[in-house]
Amino acid sequence: MSPEIILDITEEEYEKEGSKFITFPPNAKVGDLEYRDIEIGMVDWDTPGSSMKVPVTVTEEGPDRGKEAKISFGVRPGGIWKGKEIYLAITGTNMPMKQGSDGKMHPYIDPMELVGKPAVGLWQWESGHAGGDESKPIVYYAKLNALMPAGSKPKAEDLGI
Secondary structure, eight states: OOOOOOSSSSSHHHHHHHOOOOOOOOOOOOTTTEEEEEEEOEEEEEEETTEEEEEHHHHHHHTTTTOOOEEEEEOOOTTTTHHHHHHHHHSSOOOEEOTTSSSEEEEEHHHHHTOEEEEEEEEEEEEEEGGOOTTOOOOEEEEEEEEEETOOOGGGGGGGG
């Protein structure tokens, strides 16, 4: 008989634990979508000088309440389009502009203007190799792919359900 192993986690901590991913129905197919009411966290650099991350927390009642995710966007030509979409969804306006040291106008973000704002997150059921390593098996997961304005979550009848 092997010795018992007591884990360094309390019963209360154990009971609170669950998947970090939002829930999808058990029969979800790749490409299926789920929408959740969210709140925006503190926007910050994901990769300094290259991409920014927008952390979100699910706010609606249900099994996903309190779950966190992030969506990222590039800050250079070819990648800023996603940032434009995200900023517009959160604020209802385009990013403001400020004059840079080169004398030209540049978009800027004041994270304090975004933190705490409500929005809707759109997650998609996706598949890929574990850790992006093609030698590993295919896994299925929920990925936050877009943000939409608060109150814009489609109703079941809008989705043909």
